[in-house]
Amino acid sequence: MDKPYVIGIDIGGTNSVFGVVDTRGNVLYNGSIKTGKYEDVNDYVRALGEGLQAVIRSAGGRDKIKGIGVGAPNGNYFNGCIEFAANLPWKGKVPLAQLISDRTGGIPVTLTNDANAAAIGEMTYGAARGLKDFIVITLGTGVGSGIVCGGNLVYGHDGFAGELGHTTVRRENGRLCGCGRHGCLETYASATGVARTARELLTMRTDASLLRALEPDKITSKDVFDAAVQGDKLSIEIFDITGEILGEAFANFVAFSSPEAIILFGGLSKAGDLIMEPVKRSMEAHMLKVFQGKTRLLFSQLKESDAAVLGASALGWEAKDEPMDALV
Amino acid sequence: MDKPYVIGIDIGGTNSVFGVVDTRGNVLYNGSIKTGKYEDVNDYVRALGEGLQAVIRSAGGRDKIKGIGVGAPNGNYFNGCIEFAANLPWKGKVPLAQLISDRTGGIPVTLTNDANAAAIGEMTYGAARGLKDFIVITLGTGVGSGIVCGGNLVYGHDGFAGELGHTTVRRENGRLCGCGRHGCLETYASATGVARTARELLTMRTDASLLRALEPDKITSKDVFDAAVQGDKLSIEIFDITGEILGEAFANFVAFSSPEAIILFGGLSKAGDLIMEPVKRSMEAHMLKVFQGKTRLLFSQLKESDAAVLGASALGWEAKDEPMDALV
Structure with missing residues (x-):
């Protein structure tokens, strides 16, 4: 047996x-x-x-x-x-x-x-069952990725392929990343990136926000999510900005491997449509014509716990x- | 038989x-x-x-x-x-x-x-013999690419993967591309991109250059190459700028598929070290630490004609x- x-x-x-x-x-x-x-x-x-x-x-x-x-x-x-x-x-x-x-x-x-x-989990039990070309983006403290092309995981020659969180998305005045470089996707589209955007916006602007009741240094992506759910405009805008940058990056990833789906996994993906809608809009707006409307955006289907x-x-x-x- | x-x-x-x-x-x-x-x-x-x-x-x-x-x-x-x-x-x-x-x-x-x-040609007869993870970048009128991961060409779910010439490398004030979008790699790193950079620099600046003897609209990448070979500073700088942008883009590609080599193919690659040296410098400078010094840059080994x-x-x-x- x-x-x-x-x-x-x-x-x-x-x-x-x-x-x-x-x-x-x-x-x-x-x-x-x-x-x-x-x-x-x-x-x-x-x-x-x-x-x-x-x-x-x-x-x-x-x-x-x-x-x-x-x-x-x-x-x-x-x-x-x-x-x-x-x-x-x-x-x-x-x-x-x-x-x-x-x-x-x-x-x-x-x-x-x-x-x-x-990525292998999604392919075996989750949202990528039956797919041969897809990318899983993990949105947690950092941004990670697992890339599958033609049914095979992309490991690269050294086993370290798929560091999409460290592709540069802002060349000018890009945020300092933990890796020592500037402008990495991870500095914008991770849970910590969302909190960073919140602090930046609260400093730069004067409009009212539920987030102003919190100590800036302690604001988390969960706080921004909770405020957005309550209709807080600034918090919704923070997710829009995050989604915009993520969508721009996705359009570049699609030009690389033309995946059938990109699957969002981990902490920030729990924000649901708050993050998915701006990502979708931005990805389609920035995509080369031949790819438009063909790459699906999905949430992970692996049971969270x-x-x-x-x-x-x-x-x-x-x-x-x-x-x-x-x-x- | x-x-x-x-x-x-x-x-x-x-x-x-x-x-x-x-x-x-x-x-x-x-x-x-x-x-x-x-x-x-x-x-x-x-x-x-x-x-x-x-x-x-x-x-x-x-x-x-x-x-x-x-x-x-x-x-x-x-x-x-x-x-x-x-x-x-x-x-x-x-x-x-x-x-x-x-x-x-x-x-x-x-x-x-x-x-x-x-890419398949390089793998079968050329510079990529024995390699399982590499990218061929064609630098001609446009910029094309063929990507091989784990020994297989990356076609994507629809057959159109590998449009690296249309990844966005400049978000702000990016050049208008033939595809209708702005800031594509192809608008900087192709033969036409080099000519465009030449025209921009000649307009913006006043320093002497052999290129000033030519009618701006008719300058080609070949003219820039010929001038650079004669030691023309502005023309050498044009290749430096082109290589810088190409190297930035390569650092992002490496974060995706961690190739053992990136192979330059076609028109602009004939510029030899004039283009290769700045690309190498820039790629290493922009690369995530785990990838530094591991990806070789090679010229195509397919006989030109x-x-x-x-x-x-x-x-x-x-x-x-x-x-x-x-x-x-």
């Missing part, structure tokens, strides 16, 4: 969550550990291994698991390493796929970054039984 | 050139007809068919030909049609692959646009013997 389950592990700076998933995207058994608690990656893998053993037992044992997929910041698909991830406690290059495989008695482990995992684990787990179905070394 | 040859056909607005090519990229027999002479596509295909019969006979007959590849403006790989090509005499959608196959007694015909053909035919011919090796209808 074919192995009926996979395991997804999503490694974030705070928590690592994992779960056993079936072919239809149901998370059957799950658990989590605190990533930040383990300065030494071996301690981390030991704790993770115990958590995994528990869910594997619940699922009926190791023979039921086809593979393990891991989504992690700076995860490199080609060598199974996490490489220089700023938000994780471990420095340098960590061969995590190998460590997890060893710890689980040789279950094949595939690793990639979180946005790529999201499980999305990260589902995305990672989808990689598990790709697992091959060859030894990891053959992949390096 | 395997069929030892393919045929490449490059369809331009003025001429259509074709040739029989072997596995090593030698053009053995060739010919051409005037594209512009045939208002009716059936007359065109009849004349082309006669030319093809002649080279096929020279090659030892139809059984020696594995397939025919066609590079044409607005050529759509998926349906074998030329669709609404502004520079060709035929209007609307022309099923050219089918017409050519019928006319040559059923040799399988594959068609794509000229920049995609160039044969490049277009070779590019198109490379598609012929992909030909399958299934009927065209199966591909639509």
